[in-house]
Amino acid sequence: MxxxxxxxxxxxxxxxxRVLLAHATGxxxxxxPKGQGEPGETESQSAxxxxxxxxxIVLAASRLVDLGRFAYRRDKDLHLFAARAAPDELDLSRCVCVSLFPRREDGVMIPEMDAWRWTVPSDVASYASRSLTRLFETALSLPELHRKL
Structure with a gap:
């Protein structure tokens, strides 16, 4: 197994x-923002x-609150951290994605993410995958997290 x-x-x-969501290109x-760790990285470093x-957006480790590991999908768990955006991190027009992947149609390298938005918790289901929506509706309440941060 x-x-x-x-x-x-x-x-x-x-x-x-509001939570930061990034649009997955294509x-x-x-x-x-999430992904698998590289060899030798801690969960915090990967995140x-x-x-x-x-x-x-570059966050210092000291700003992160470790939320722990969550069941996500049959084949994947998430180790999540939380942080509050600083005033100079609120303008999402400054966001840029340097992580590239080959486009299916022609192999041209394109950014993994191509847009960003601040999303109120009640609108997450309109944008996010069912798995992420379910996580926020059951195991990780965004309004509760907002009160704690």
């Missing part, structure tokens, strides 16, 4: 409790690297 893949990510909230879904690669 194969062990589950673990993706590490950051739930970044703005001062109003799909119709939005996600939190911070993915955030920097997918948004250009």
């Amino acid at each position: 194969n062990a589950k893949v673990v993706s590490c990510g950051i739930v970044l909230l703005d001062p109003h409790g 799909t119709n879904h939005w996600d939190i 911070r690297r993915e955030m920097a690669e997918e948004t250009g």
Whole structure:
């Protein structure tokens, strides 16, 4: 039996409790910045690297709150951290994704994420995958996290 893949990510909230979602290029879904770790990385390092690669936002480890590991899909768990966006991180027009992948049609390298939005918790289901929506509706309440951060 194969062990589950673990993706590490950051739930970044703005001062109003909205969550940062990034649009996955070539799909119709939005996600939190997350991805698999590289050899030798801690979960925190993986989550911070993915955030920097997918948004250009660089977070110090000291800003992260470790939320722990969550069941996500049959084949994947998430190790999540939370942080509050600083005033200079709120302008999403400054976001840039440096993580590239080959486009299916022609192999041209394109950014993994191509748009970003602050999303109120009640709108997450309109944008995110069913798996992420279910996580936020059951195991990780965004309004509760907003109150705690």
